[in-house]
Amino acid sequence: xxxxxxxxxxxxxxxxxxxxxxxxxxxxxxxxxxxxxxxxxxxxxxxxxxxxxxxxxxxxxxxxxxxxxxxxxxxxxxxxxxxxxxxxxxxxxxxxxxxxxxxxxxxxxxxxxxxxxxxxxxxxxxxxxxxxxxxxxxxxxxxxxxxxxxxxxxxxxxxxxxxxxxxxxxxxxxxxxxxxxxxxxxxxxxxxxxxxxxxxxxxxxxxxxxxxxxxxxxxxxxxxxxxxxxxxxxxxxxxxxxxxxxxxxxxxxxxxxxxxxxxxxxxxxxxxxxxxxxxxxxxxxxxxxxxx
Amino acid sequence: xxxxxxxxxxxxxxxxxxxxxxxxxxxxxxxxxxxxxxxxxxxxxxxxxxxxxxxxxxxxxxxxxxxxxxxxxxxxxxxxxxxxxxxxxxxxxxxxxxxxxxxxxxxxxxxxxxxxxxxxxxxxxxxxxxxxxxxxxxxxxxxxxxxxxxxxxxxxxxxxxxxxxxxxxxxxxxxxxxxxxxxxxxxxxxxxxxxxxxxxxxxxxxxxxxxxxxxxxxxxxxxxxxxxxxxxxxxxxxxxxxxxxxxxxxxxxxxxxxxxxxxxxxxxxxxxxxxxx
Numbered sequence: 001x002x003x004x005x006x007x008x009x010x011x012x013x014x015x016x017x018x019x020x021x022x023x024x025x026x027x028x029x030x031x032x033x034x035x036x037x038x039x040x041x042x043x044x045x046x047x048x049x050x051x052x053x054x055x056x057x058x059x060x061x062x063x064x065x066x067x068x069x070x071x072x073x074x075x076x077x078x079x080x081x082x083x084x085x086x087x088x089x090x091x092x093x094x095x096x097x098x099x100x101x102x103x104x105x106x107x108x109x110x111x112x113x114x115x116x117x118x119x120x121x122x123x124x125x126x127x128x129x130x131x132x133x134x135x136x137x138x139x140x141x142x143x144x145x146x147x148x149x150x151x152x153x154x155x156x157x158x159x160x161x162x163x164x165x166x167x168x169x170x171x172x173x174x175x176x177x178x179x180x181x182x183x184x185x186x187x188x189x190x191x192x193x194x195x196x197x198x199x200x201x202x203x204x205x206x207x208x209x210x211x212x213x214x215x216x217x218x219x220x221x222x223x224x225x226x227x228x229x230x231x232x233x234x235x236x237x238x239x240x241x242x243x244x245x246x247x248x249x250x251x252x253x254x255x256x257x258x259x260x261x262x263x264x265x266x267x268x269x270x271x272x273x274x275x276x277x278x279x280x281x282x283x284x285x286x287x288x289x290x291x292x
Numbered sequence: 293x294x295x296x297x298x299x300x301x302x303x304x305x306x307x308x309x310x311x312x313x314x315x316x317x318x319x320x321x322x323x324x325x326x327x328x329x330x331x332x333x334x335x336x337x338x339x340x341x342x343x344x345x346x347x348x349x350x351x352x353x354x355x356x357x358x359x360x361x362x363x364x365x366x367x368x369x370x371x372x373x374x375x376x377x378x379x380x381x382x383x384x385x386x387x388x389x390x391x392x393x394x395x396x397x398x399x400x401x402x403x404x405x406x407x408x409x410x411x412x413x414x415x416x417x418x419x420x421x422x423x424x425x426x427x428x429x430x431x432x433x434x435x436x437x438x439x440x441x442x443x444x445x446x447x448x449x450x451x452x453x454x455x456x457x458x459x460x461x462x463x464x465x466x467x468x469x470x471x472x473x474x475x476x477x478x479x480x481x482x483x484x485x486x487x488x489x490x491x492x493x494x495x496x497x498x499x500x501x502x503x504x505x506x507x508x509x510x511x512x513x514x515x516x517x518x519x520x521x522x523x524x525x526x527x528x529x530x531x532x533x534x535x536x537x538x539x540x541x542x543x544x545x546x547x548x549x550x551x552x553x554x555x556x557x558x559x560x561x562x563x564x565x566x567x568x569x
Contacts, residue, residue: 018442097300139337268414
């Protein structure tokens with residue numbers, strides 16, 4: 001062991017910063033969260049141990065269940081809408097009918113730009129676009145005869161602007177990843193399929209999709225983490241009261257607005273457990289398919 | 293057959309043009325409103341017509357919030373964060389891809405696995421740790437924890453794997469030290485990857501909101517993003533929309549310009565070579 005460390009001093013030294021930072025800023029905080037969650041600490045004074053009290057409170061806390069439900073809505077709608085849109089745009093950008101390279105480069109850059117824009121700034125813009133009385137969106141839907149929708153002030157509709165903002169900002173990122181996957185698929189497959197008389201839809205279904213399986217899996221795993229730690233979008237587009245609050249946002253507010261650190265930590269632990277369970281399910285499902 | 297091809301082309305161009313419109317419209321619309329005078333109508337379709345372009349909204353913004361101070365904070369954390377992160381991620385990526393040390397595979401999968409639980413869930417103790425080491429209200433609190441990130445190491449590892457081993461071997465035979473190889477051989481070769489990952493990190497750090505909100509607790513230390521988020525309430529809920537949107541313009545337009553410049557330095561697409569099926 002010591003000999004190995006001596007022989008490979010350089011590479012161990014090169015990866016050391018990551019592991020040190022991981023220890024201080026990720027592992028210790030995670031374990032510490034577990035400890036604080038068992039106390040009724042309020043941010044000052046000494047924490048008193050109170051066993052599972054915080055978890056019992058969580059079980060009957062409507063706010064907790066509401067924000068958990070919201071997060072699940074953001075997560076599922078994000079997975080479906082973002083990955084479908086990204087796949088569509090990536091296929092279009094890679095299409096052989098897009099013959100002009102200048103046009104291709106232009107579309108590639110233009111469709112990536114939403115990802116460059118800050119969620120906070122775009123959230124403010126969306127607030128104005130979706131405003132009930134002065135917003136442009138209501139004016140546009142009025143053209144097709146739909147009456148004004150209170151996007152941001154009714155609990156029925158308030159999550160829609162958040163979901164749209166998510167799709168608008170996250171899709172370009174996954175488009176880029178899927179596009180790089182598409183470029184790796186050999187053109188020979190498509191030529192052979194064309195010779196055999198397969199149409200575009202069949203080619204997409206039997207060549208494109210199976211080849212992208214690994215990348216789509218990678219995308220869904222990273223997108224899942226992104227959606228469960230959603231904060232900026234629902235923070236800047238709050239809706240009436242707490243109706244748009246995500247679970248992570250509820251945790252932040254319990255900890256740093258109400259200074260109920262013990263309770264916030266308990267929510268943190270629940271979040272960690274949920275993320276671990278989701279990852280395990282994803283990887284087991286993958287292994288069962290014979291991949292990995 | 294030829295007519296079919298024509299039709300397909302039109303459909304592809306048509307859908308892409310429509311998507312591009314959806315992508316660019318909110319940005320252009322924001323710029324238009326930010327130069328409208330406060331007396332002009334911003335309701336519905338009137339909002340796209342600018343009759344008297346003016347910079348008054350920006351002037352008013354500068355009197356409302358310490359724009360220069362906050363911009364400096366944002367620029368400082370963005371640049372320091374990107375430079376340190378690029379260096380240390382490339383260094384670790386180099387170690388994982390060019391050395392066969394014991395535990396390499398396990399440690400690499402470990403790095404990947406750390407991505408599954410985001411550090412944000414431990415923000416209560418993180419705040420305490422930062423307080424203990426005196427980094428609350430310090431810009432370094434945004435730089436230090438993310439000097440080496442898992443996703444950056446993953447990206448760099450993928451890219452450096454493609455650098456021929458012979459290059460590294462040749463340098464070693466010439467008596468180059470391990471760190472010397474990294475500085476003199478690896479870094480110059482991976483410039484395109486550095487440009488791509490640099491662009492991604494710059495954008496992410498500039499747009500960072502949660503960490504500055506958590507760690508920076510007075511206005512002189514706010515980053516631009518935190519100040520902008522407070523604009524709607526900074527005049528008691530009556531801040532005019534054009535002023536708010538001039539703030540968002542100030543945040544969005546510089547980073548778009550920077551991205552367009554950096555894109556020229558990337559040999560290929562931003563994710564190419566990084567993800568393999």
